[in-house]
Amino acid sequence: MSNKVFQQNLDDKKGPQPGGPYLIQMLFKEPVAMPDKEKMTSTMEKHIGAAECFCYDSKMAGFAALDHIAEFKDGKCPVQLMVMKCDKFKGKGFDAFLKSQMWDCQEDRDRIFRECRYQVIATDMLAAALPTLERANLDTDFLDALAELYPTCEAFYFQNCGKLILAEDVRSHQIEGPDRFIRFGVNVRFFNIQGTEDMLIDTVGMSTLYLPDLQYHFHDMDPNWVVNHAYNLASYILANDNPIKDGETVDGVEDGRMSRNLQWTCQYEDALIQPPRAVLDIHMGTFASGGR
Incomplete structure (x- = not known):
């Protein structure tokens, strides 16, 4: 894990364009x-x-x-x-x-x-x-x-x-x-939010296929579980041409495994971390951080 501190910078317009070249x-x-x-x-x-x-x-x-x-x-x-x-x-x-x-x-x-x-x-x-x-x-x-x-x-x-x-x-x-x-074309990124116990995990690369990237803003859960969830959900979105609509739910994570007992709400938002892009934000219930 890197200990470097980075500034959030949504003014930086560099980054993947939807449908851009691979x-x-x-x-x-x-x-x-x-x-x-x-x-x-x-x-x-x-x-x-x-x-x-x-x-x-x-x-x-x-x-x-x-x-x-x-x-x-x-x-x-x-x-x-x-x-x-x-x-x-x-x-x-x-x-x-x-x-x-x-x-x-x-x-x-x-x-x-x-x-x-x-x-x-x-x-x-x-x-x-x-x-x-x-x-x-x-x-x-x-x-x-x-x-x-x-x-x-x-x-x-x-x-x-x-x-x-x-x-x-x-x-x-x-x-x-x-x-x-x-x-090879999608990266799941991990950030600690300085001064808090909060973490942020997101994806970059889905927009190449005109699909939404994912975002999780959370606390008190093993980030490796969330990384696995992100890769699994990205795979589902690609295989099914993104059937998820605003306000719908997806299976959450219990004890490191995806579970139907826990439903997390999906909402389309702007990314919290650069590059600027639309993301599908996954509200992790009692583990969620920040206001929605």
Whole structure:
């Protein structure tokens, strides 16, 4: 746990835009060449289905995901997946606030930022027009392809949610279906509220799929129980295209497990901690803090 004190700053407009790009930074110790065009195309097809390489040069490679069609008012076209050339990585923009919420590789975080001097950036384009589950699966299929194409990658940083994950953990995951997006594209953050016994747990990353992030403001409960609840609820919201309406309830937590005996009320509010965004606030009954 970090002991640093951070200021709440909802004037900071930086952060994920709803439906924004799923932007992946791959970090490397040494420079890496763009993989061969044919190899890239075959690896993409292995993971995302039919693919067509529509640009390939020393600066970038672009692939049309032919099975994933984005439809707009004035036409339709395949989603595009872009991979940039290797560039220098200087660690700019990674402040103490962002680093404090990189729970997946706390022990390796400083080493990664110290040793990795190169990066390859990859992103989707036009994917916001896809149905929610289709985009969630395509983005993580794309991630699996990148993990295979770049074996010397040390770590992946997911800009939409602020997660830093060791490459070996990405390559070895056994998760199937849309829960892969929850694992890599959604970050559950934890904060102690200075001067109180209160804690705040929230998510970042759900808005990439036009779904609500979650927020819990509470006291007197093991925060690990709440983190698990947040991941489970985020998974439910993704799998069911967010069926939860203002004022409805969800199962709460008793003795570390979700329980129907305890019902927590859901309410749409503005986030308490940056980035500014709408969240689904979970009122934890007798454990809840703050006014609603």
